[in-house]
Amino acid sequence: MQIFKTKLEFDFMGKRKAALGISLLLIAFSIASIAIRGLNFGIDFTGGYLIEVGYPEAIELTPVRSALEKAGFKDAQAQHFGTSKDILVRLAPRNDINQADLTTQVLNVLQSSTEQTVNMRRVEFVGPQVGEELREQGGMAMLIALLGILIYIGFRFQFKSSVGAILALIHDVIITIGVFSVIQMEFDLTVLAAILAVIGYSLNDTVVVLDRIRETFRAQRKGTPLSILNLSINGTLSRTLMTSLTTLLVLVALFFLGGEVIHGFAFALIVGVFVGTYSSIYVASTALLLMNVSKQDFLEMAKDDSPVDDMP
């Protein structure tokens, strides 16, 4: 089976202005959303408590909520988690009650509000200071990853290609985070890990296209940069789609079957794969065109043949 039986000749670059418009719009929208709505940071980054309990039978939220409120946990947020038999309670960090006591108290309140046996499934507490550190470390990790990749790309490819790859990368990261901001999905440590994996994945895709662009520029004697880019993208198109598809297959399996804890992680990667696939076709190559890429940029450096006759 093949998706494309014949040689492909889509005019991708002809539509680059529309694509550029869409990308800019998406980025602007993402940044606006991150600036205005912000991200729904999980307790990993804000600090706080998270208590997950399971019940043998489905449980109503209202009695649970009122019991918590009555017990003095006014800021407690209770919601179903995955199924109607599981409840997740979130609390902001507080100073008046000792950390060890608080979770025990909440569990007791939950137990006393129902006839069913409450089964503790998960308790997480992150102190405000640790949360702040994790946030800083996370931002730092992202920057270092970008930097490391920039160095590698700069070393392996030409300057213009590197700029294109990094633009594609930033494009993907901003839009993926933007999606988390728009739908207000919880952003925790695992999502951050997924974003870093998206960086790797997106680049993987872009590098394959850039590789082909370099090869085509060197191989073709004639042709405008635009037609060469089109040729390269067409040449790698079925690979791009195939890999995205297989990766999506496993990610979808992970999203639906991997359990609630891994949900955000799988979702971030699914978004990242979609955006990354699109950006590997359009963003890097459009950037190359905007920088007036030409055959000269890809010619191999002349070997340094100067004899070392000045040596004694």
Next chain:
Amino acid sequence: MMNQYPVWKYLLLVFVILFGSIFALPNLYGEDPSVLISKRSESIDIATKDRIVDLLKQSTVNYKSLEHNDGKILIRLSSEDAQLSVVDQIKALDMFKNNNNYTIALNLAPATPAWLQSISAAPMYLGLDLRGGVHFLMEVDMDSAIKRLEDILMSDMRSHLRDKKIRYLGVTLNSNVINIKFRDADNMEQGRIALKSEFKDLEYATDEENLLVTAKLTEVVIRNEKRSAIQQNVTTLRNRVNELGVAEPVIQQQGDSRIVVQLPGVQDTARAKEILGATATLEFRLTEGTLTEWHEAEKSGHVPLNAKLYHERNGDPVLLKRRVIVTGDQINDAASTIDQQSGTPAVSVRLDGKGAKKMGETTRENVGKPMAVVFIENKVETKTIDGKDIKVRTRTEEVINIATIRDSFSKNFQITGLGSTEARDLALLLRAGALRAPVEIVEERTVGPSLGKDNIEKGFTSVVIGFVLVLVFMVVYYRTFGIFANIALTANLVIIVAILSLLQATLTLPGIAGIVLTVGMAVDANVLIFERIREELRNGNSPQASIHSGYAKAFSTIADANVTTLIAAIVLFSFGTGPIKGFAITLSIGILTSMFTAIMGTRALVNLTYGGRNVSKLSI
């Protein structure tokens, strides 16, 4: 001839896959419920082992086996009920009663067959999110440790100046600087010299105008104080964790001021927190009576009025006088050293002024008599009585050392007659009793056993389903070549598991996600190669030439693409904590192994099938 591999390449592949299969194998055997008995800083001897074997033989419980390795005893059982019953029976034995030297813990021991164990093949280690358990991150309050040191110094300075009859107006602390104010320049000069010769580890400065001498702790002193504060806390936590009966606890220093405590399998987190959060203190007391009297008192229960019955770590009874000589908060410092005279290990103890005075009085009158150190832990435990939660204060007291008073002493003294590890432990316990730095839990991640089980099941299902989907897809799309890719992918999975097992890396849920992601991305290399081959075929090249140039042309692209992902994975590893690290590890291993299987593995299969003969059409 095109597309043929030398024999060594085939052999290498066969060898790697065989090796991988063997080391991945232990993961298929599961785990036995078991009981692990260990002894504090000692090995369990044969006699104890025989005693337990007898017990098991007499009891009705079926046990699979009993292993006596590395000074520990591991009893494998067929069910979890048997596990609990065995623990109760062992704890009821005389030798384990009242004996804090032994830890009896419930455990899940890998049921790896002996032949695999003999080549040290072992299953992957499951993270807390998969097996259930508690993870605490504790922060040692360094500021109060330093503050305590400064308080001690200030009070010592005052008494030293008084002893030297130097007149001063006051000793105060102002943002980590000790200010000593004097009446006149004369006294100030004398005071400066006196303090400098007695308290050497400080940085001094004088303010002539205000008749002020300032002293500051040096960086070295602060660093040492912090280091010993954290060490002391690690040791006390380790002691307390023993009490919880956890089979494989992790207690580790993290950074400058933090301690990670991981207790796999612990379900009662409230109790764990209570035990870890206990406060400890010390008492020095004189003994009462003789050894035989102690044993009689234990048997009869009759204790003299002025005494109290205590036990040593190993359960031996001791009678101690009710009067307390010195308590833990009067200890300024304790350190393990070497005794100058005998050259044997010793613990040197330094008391504060008040303690020194009382110790001086007591020891003067009791030279030649034994003195004991009692270690006391105060815990607040929540117990359910009549359906109500009641906080109960419990107090465990243990005699950690008995030594003879050789001479009268007060401020500084040494406890000798110890082994070197014994001396180190005692010094740490003494400091723990002095409680120099409180700890606070700054992060907790607890996973209940039911969620752990769910996580394993869900993680496993998603790997299998994702994997099968990819396999089907590849066969449909690339036919014979798809089968090659699938074989390589399976080998890749086996090798990843083998490497994780060999490294004894911790498998977490994000780690499983990393494996799943690797499966998706590992086919990328094959997709790149196969698409290239198709392209070459379309361009009118012969099948053999297409295969050859397909692999050749795809290689640098594959390498570039994987290196970039690897960079992201390495950054993740160095910045991430716990679970994120797990993801980074599996992802990096997966990238590396997939390069091997997807390129060399599939090429070998292609060469075996098509290489070295005339082929008119490829099934791709």
